[in-house]
């Protein structure tokens with residue numbers, strides 16, 4: 001196919017898919033009886049719910065974002081420190097990995113009530129739950145990166161008499177960056193979900209109010225379906241912003257040198 | 267001529283595996299450029315790692331400039347089979363790396379790196395990243411990095427193995443040129459007989475299982491060697507002689 005043709009198609013196909021999606025949405029609504037229709041608000045109703053509740057949604061988004069950022073940042077710092085410890089020796093990894101796995105296997109939804117007993121509801125609990133969700137992919141990927149350093153490069157550093165600090169700062173950490181960003185991208189998709197879920201189970205309207213999860217509970221109790229849909233989409237948007245931020249950060253850090261940002265012919 | 271490297275009845279095994287090297291003895295004098303040639307797996311890389319101090323001997327003795335090889339000493343530099351450049355650093359910063367690890371000041375190491383890059387004719391590439399260079403250019407950067415420490419001994423492990431004949435011949439001449447200027451003692455591992463004869467004043471032919479030196483050939487062709495050297499009768503007959511000794515060392519499977 002010709003190049004312009006291909007380019008048009010890459011824009012046209014998602015647009016067509018979007019139109020089809022809306023058509024199905026309206027189609028399903030059309031098949032519903034009048035008293036069922038409230039279950040599936042129309043796109044227009046959702047949009048107007050956005051407008052109507054925009055200050056509430058914005059406020060809730062910012063609260064959620066705050067919890068997500070705190071948990072996410074804490075996960076980055078602590079996972080980095082733990083990954084450095086884990087990268088020391090296979091023995092350390094063998095003794096600690098099973099417990100990390102256990103932590104990862106335990107569903108957060110079950111841990112949440114425990115957290116709620118330990119920490120205050122609202123921001124503290126939400127941050128901790130986000131932290132727990134983001135932590136594992138970060139630790140695992142960063143550790144993998146730290147221990148996957150090219151053996152020849154390690155030899156090179158030894159040959160030229162590098163000390164441990166130089167080996168870590170000038171070799172192992174930069175070499176682990178692509179792995180770290182892989183973990184970070186996973187954590188970034190999980191972070192806002194964790195914050196919203198945390199808010200759903202441990203949110204609080206105390207102080208300056210709850211986040212999106214808490215808002216969802218309120219709208220749900222009021223049977224405001226269109227507003228619930230708008231809340232869901234706000235959450236989706238928040239997640240998108242989060243992931244986009246991390247993807248940009250990865251690009252900014254790695255694009256000078258990492259092959260994944262360059263096609264073979266460029 | 268002072269003795270730079272002295273191996274006496276050296277043996278090496280990894281863990282409790284078989285002997286990889288056995289009864290290896292030779293001396294390298296200052297300014298020697300010694301080629302190591304032999305079948306794959308005969309222990310050439312291992313021998314270089316022993317000399318560099320990256321790996322301990324199992325038996326025998328080894329002295330580098332009269333002392334046991336110590337890691338991180340200034341006198342030995344190494345060019346590995348792959349360029350092993352750090353992809354996140356520019357070529358300039360890569361060449362500076364050994365000096366940086368030694369705590370040399372930024373200003374001083376920049377000057378040295380620029381001198382080394384012009385020596386391998388890569389000055390225009392100083393600010394590029396390794397991925398933006400060709401294979402031959404990367405190899406030259408790797409050589410510049412090794413030279414930045416002004417080593418007494420330079421170990422080169424098949425540095426040009428992955429390059430085409432033309433580039434290789436060109437880099438051979440450049441390497442001889444640098445050797446003339448910098449006067450290190452060189453060990454050069456190669457699978458190419460012509461390359462070994464062209465570069466070195468001595469060739470050590472090795473055999474595998476366990477790795478041993480079975481012949482030593484001295485190459486009496488005068489330096490500087492040029493394109494004409496490759497066409498001379500003396501060169502061709504030496505290539506023929508080394509090739510047949512090598513064939514005897516490496517019997518083709520029946």
Ligand SMILES: Nc1ncnc2c1ncn2[C@@H]1O[C@H](COP(=O)(O)OP(=O)(O)OP(=O)(O)O)[C@@H](O)[C@H]1O
Pocket residue numbers: 280283286305306307308309310311312313
């Ligand atoms: N780290 C190691 N652990 C165990 N055995 C090893 C190790 N490194 C090399 N060997 C073994 O030692 C022998 C010699 O290996 P070496 O790499 O020195 O060979 P070489 O002559 O450089 O071969 P090539 O020409 O293919 O590079 C081989 O049989 C190899 O399997």
Ligand SMILES: [Mg+2]
Pocket residue numbers: 310311312423
């Ligand atoms: Mg080898």
